[in-house]
Amino acid sequence: MQKLGLIVNPIxxxxxxxxxxxxxxxxxxxxxxxxxxxxxxxxxxxxxPRELVPLKEKILLVTYPREMGEDEAKKAGFAPKVIGEITxxxxxxxxxxxxxxxxxxxxxxxxxxxxxxxxARDVYDAIGVDIPVLGVPSGVKMxxxxxxxxxxxxxxxxxxxxxxxxxxxxxxxxxxxxxxxxRGRLSxxxxxxxxxxYEPSLIQGVKFASSTxxxxxxxxxxxxxxxxxxxxxxxxxxLGPGTTTRAVxxxxxxxxxxxxxxxxxxxxxxVAGDVNEQQILQAIEGKPATxxxxxxxxxxFIFGRGxxxxxxxxxxxxxxxxxxxxxxxxxxxxxxxxxxxxxxAKLDDELRGYIRAITGYRQTRVVKxx
Amino acid sequence: xxxxxxxxxxxxxGRLEPLVFExxxxxxxxxxxPKPPEHTNLPKHLLRTELRLxxxxxxxxxxxxxxxxxxxxxxxLGTYPLGSCTMKYNxxxxxxxxxxxxATCIHPYQAEGTVQGALExxxxxxxxxxxxxxxxxxxxxxxxxxHGEFVSMLITRAYHEFNGEQDERTQVIVxxxxxxxxxxxxxxxxxxVLIVPSDARGRVDLRAxxxxxxxRTAAMMLTNPNTLGLFEDRVVDIVELVHDxxxxxxxxxxxxxxxxxxxxxxxxxxxxxxFNLHKTFxxxxxxxxxxxxxxxxxxxxxxxxxxxxxxxxxxxxxxxxDYDRPNxxxxxxxFYGNFGVLVKAYAYILMMGAxxxxxxxxxAVLNANYxxxxxxxxxxxxxxxxxxxxxxxxxxxxxxxxKRETGIGAREVAKRLLDYGMHAPTYYFPPIVSxxxxxxxxxxxxxxxxxxLINALKAIAVEASTDPEKLRAAPTVTAIGRLDExxxxxxxxxxxxxxxxxxx
Numbered sequence: 001m002q003k004l005g006l007i008v009n010p011i012x013x014x015x016x017x018x019x020x021x022x023x024x025x026x027x028x029x030x031x032x033x034x035x036x037x038x039x040x041x042x043x044x045x046x047x048x049p050r051e052l053v054p055l056k057e058k059i060l061l062v063t064y065p066r067e068m069g070e071d072e073a074k075k076a077g078f079a080p081k082v083i084g085e086i087t088x089x090x091x092x093x094x095x096x097x098x099x100x101x102x103x104x105x106x107x108x109x110x111x112x113x114x115x116x117x118x119x120a121r122d123v124y125d126a127i128g129v130d131i132p133v134l135g136v137p138s139g140v141k142m143x144x145x146x147x148x149x150x151x152x153x154x155x156x157x158x159x160x161x162x163x164x165x166x167x168x169x170x171x172x173x174x175x176x177x178x179x180x181x182x183r184g185r186l187s188x189x190x191x192x193x194x195x196x197x198y199e200p201s202l203i204q205g206v207k208f209a210s211s212t213x214x215x216x217x218x219x220x221x222x223x224x225x226x227x228x229x230x231x232x233x234x235x236x237x238x239l240g241p242g243t244t245t246r247a248v249x250x251x252x253x254x255x256x257x258x259x260x261x262x263x264x265x266x267x268x269x270x271v272a273g274d275v276n277e278q279q280i281l282q283a284i285e286g287k288p289a290t291x292x293x294x295x296x297x298x299x300x301f302i303f304g305r306g307x308x309x310x311x312x313x314x315x316x317x318x319x320x321x322x323x324x325x326x327x328x329x330x331x332x333x334x335x336x337x338x339x340x341x342x343x344x345a346k347l348d349d350e351l352r353g354y355i356r357a358i359t360g361y362r363q364t365r366v367v368k369x370x
Numbered sequence: 371x372x373x374x375x376x377x378x379x380x381x382x383x384g385r386l387e388p389l390v391f392e393x394x395x396x397x398x399x400x401x402x403x404p405k406p407p408e409h410t411n412l413p414k415h416l417l418r419t420e421l422r423l424x425x426x427x428x429x430x431x432x433x434x435x436x437x438x439x440x441x442x443x444x445x446x447l448g449t450y451p452l453g454s455c456t457m458k459y460n461x462x463x464x465x466x467x468x469x470x471x472x473a474t475c476i477h478p479y480q481a482e483g484t485v486q487g488a489l490e491x492x493x494x495x496x497x498x499x500x501x502x503x504x505x506x507x508x509x510x511x512x513x514x515x516x517h518g519e520f521v522s523m524l525i526t527r528a529y530h531e532f533n534g535e536q537d538e539r540t541q542v543i544v545x546x547x548x549x550x551x552x553x554x555x556x557x558x559x560x561x562x563v564l565i566v567p568s569d570a571r572g573r574v575d576l577r578a579x580x581x582x583x584x585x586r587t588a589a590m591m592l593t594n595p596n597t598l599g600l601f602e603d604r605v606v607d608i609v610e611l612v613h614d615x616x617x618x619x620x621x622x623x624x625x626x627x628x629x630x631x632x633x634x635x636x637x638x639x640x641x642x643x644x645f646n647l648h649k650t651f652x653x654x655x656x657x658x659x660x661x662x663x664x665x666x667x668x669x670x671x672x673x674x675x676x677x678x679x680x681x682x683x684x685x686x687x688x689x690x691x692d693y694d695r696p697n698x699x700x701x702x703x704x705f706y707g708n709f710g711v712l713v714k715a716y717a718y719i720l721m722m723g724a725x726x727x728x729x730x731x732x733x734a735v736l737n738a739n740y741x742x743x744x745x746x747x748x749x750x751x752x753x754x755x756x757x758x759x760x761x762x763x764x765x766x767x768x769x770x771x772x773k774r775e776t777g778i779g780a781r782e783v784a785k786r787l788l789d790y791g792m793h794a795p796t797y798y799f800p801p802i803v804s805x806x807x808x809x810x811x812x813x814x815x816x817x818x819x820x821x822x823l824i825n826a827l828k829a830i831a832v833e834a835s836t837d838p839e840k841l842r843a844a845p846t847v848t849a850i851g852r853l854d855e856x857x858x859x860x861x862x863x864x865x866x867x868x869x870x871x872x873x874x
Contacts, residue, residue, distance in 0.1 A: 156777055159777070160777075333801075336567070353581070354577065354578050354581035354582075355581075356564070356581075356582075359565070360563075362557060362561075362562040362563065363553065363557070363562070363563045363564075363565070364541075364562065364563070364564045364565070365546075365564070365565040365566075365567070366564065366565065366566045366567060366578045366579075366581055366582045367567070368567070368578065
């Protein structure tokens with residue numbers, strides 16, 4: 001018997017159809033309700049367990065009361081084990097966090113999480129990478145890589161993970177500034193990582209049947225080895241966020257690099273950690289510099305998602321020719337084209353075309369930037 | 371239909387046919403060894419008193435290997451549509467000729483005057499291959515396709531060194547639809563690998579290539595037709611782009627089965643080409659055993675070829691081996707190539723003749739297109755790239771729709787095909803097609819056989835909905851069912867010694 005957790009964020013997605021671009025904060029939810037919005041999440045959430053009903057004898061579905069999963073599970077045809085307590089109609093982020101923690105403590109094999117980026121952040125806050133989590137996309141913004149492409153795909157991935165052993169992978173949880181987003185500006189921060197079953201049909205190949213995390217780590221290490229070998233003295237290396245760039249720091253023996261922020265390296269040493277735009281500009285004043293970035297999240301953005309410290313001015317000062325994109329072959333298979341959204345349309349245009357991404361030790365790939 | 375095949379399974383009390391070391395027993399004699407000499411010059415620490423070799427009678431040996439062969443599958447048993455491998459029939463006449471004493475009982479150290487026939491055969495095979503690929507000279511030494519690629523990269527290095535450009539030219543461009551060994555061969559020769567993507571038609575993205583070429587380009591490695599079975603119709607532009615920056619063009623000719631007699635690497639503007647005799651020229655696939663991957667070059671690159679080169683002295687009327695080549699990359703293997711393989715390939719070329727080789731390509735391309743047309747529209751399979759034009763010698767379907775609808779992917783389709791008594795197509799390759807099923811029927815298959823293959827693939831697509839468990843469990847009628855492929859490749863047990871250690 002496999003233990004599968006189900007957490008539904010009942011208000012996720014409420015702001016989407018009415019054009020509010022998200023559902024973070026009580027005010028927004030009230031506003032959405034006033035605009036006649038209906039929760040999207042419960043309808044989407046029911047599709048995943050429904051797909052798993054043929055296997056219900058083999059699954060113990062653990063869920064939270066009422067609209068946080070119980071209703072959806074029953075509607076799908078399961079007889080779930082319901083834990084915890086909520087005040088129906090007034091659920092909050094705290095309920096999501098508590099549910100995640102309790103499911104972890106009960107030893108569930110996988111949590112299915114119906115919601116959006118905000119829900120993923122709550123679960124990350126609660127349990128980090130303690131147990132695997134898979135997102136059923138039902139929010140407004142799903143920039144995090146923890147989400148399956150649709151509820152049916154989520155069910156299939158869950159099935160494969162529970163019975164055929166899919167590898168696990170650290171996937172990005174994104175934090176998009178909803179206020180800025182409502183004003184028409186995308187500004188996403190890399191918030192953290194969740195442990196997600198990784199579906200190899202996206203990337204196929206026998207070697208991936210072992211452990212994607214392991215294979216991808218090896219690939220990241222190979223990229224890092226190449227980058228470090230090519231490093232030159234007196235150049236300021238601006239190391240963007242993410243696990244691929246972290247590998248470069250690790251290759252240099254730097255253990256305290258900033259996973260979610262930007263670090264500066266000179267002569268193979270960390271000279272400043274977690275810097276902001278102004279600090280970068282000061283550091284590169286009158287000095288040659290190189291930016292090392294890795295695509296963040298699912299959409300393949302190399303600028304403008306999770307690394308806004310690398311502002312248009314920073315990019316211009318460094319120069320297009322001094323941007324090194326680092327991406328494992330696996331990452332590029334998921335995002336075969338790269339994107340830029342620096343906030344400066346003219347700069348975005350200049351960055352478009354073809355660039356070279358370092359994909360391994362002495363291995364580069366020409367990739368389209370759109 | 372699937373019950374017409376059942377593979378032999380020799381097992382005793384749940385154990386498959388034992389290893390040869392576990393068979394026989396003391397005193398089972400196969401043949402007698404000559405008495406060792408009283409005195410040898412070998413140092414004492416190399417002398418062994420105990421060999422621990424198995425002792426088996428002749429009949430035990432014969433039965434052992436016959437049983438193993440019955441638990442195997444081969445081109446002589448049935449359809450073998452393993453894409454990119456060209457598993458065509460190996461004519462028995464070629465095998466017979468290669469078994470003649472004049473081929474098997476000569477030694478590479480023999481005086482040239484006593485092996486004139488062998489030298490003549492190599493000289494003439496070289497001329498044939500040069501004519502087929504449209505190049506000036508060919509080296510027969512490399513013992514495998516990837517070895518041929520590697521030698522080609524060594525020649526590329528020698529060329530740039532000769533021009534004093536070895537320090538600037540550090541990159542080799544490889545399309546993402548290339549043979550998997552290309553990047554490895556370039557890297558082994560010390561080059562950085564620069565990969566260019568394919569466009570929506572499954573051909574090299576020319577704009578990406580424009581961004582890739584530079585004064586740092588040493589060479590580009592191109593497979594044409596590529597691994598999607600598609601002809602690079604902009605090959606002339608590709609060649610020009612690379613030549614314009616001073617790079618060389620390498621043609622991966624592992625598989626010429628789609629273009630024999632129709633187009634030639636040399637005519638397309640390539641500088642270096644390699645051949646896999648075990649694909650195009652019907653010699654058996656060694657599976658790690660003896661192969662042959664000759665390399666052909668233009669006149670300009672001739673001086674860099676490995677030594678020795680077989681030459682003909684008209685005055686003496688004799689063939690001889692020429693080692694006096696100062697610009698040569700040197701030796702790339704012991705002696706002159708896998709001679710037995712060369713004999714089979716030469717016999718095949720003479721047997722087929724120019725027109726025959728062309729017909730082989732025509733039939734191979736026709737068969738692949740027949741599969742493409744007949745299988746197109748089958749629910750579950752789709753063509754990812756250019757679905758309009760003809761393919762060449764192979765066709766790549768994607769089982770992605772099947773995977774999406776039923777959860778059954780290319781691997782399950784391939785495994786299930788074994789239950790139908792056919793070898794699987796290549797699956798999960800090329801990596802640019804998700805759930806790839808790469809089918810290459812070759813010219814050897816009759817229409818009946820190809821129809822059988824197509825019907826099996828269609829039946830499996832239906833089974834994916836009606837009986838998915840059967841596919842997940844497949845193959846079930848073979849001697850060995852599904853293996854733990856990851857374990858097999860990570861912890862292989864390759865010798866009796868390793869096996870003993872593993873068991874202990």
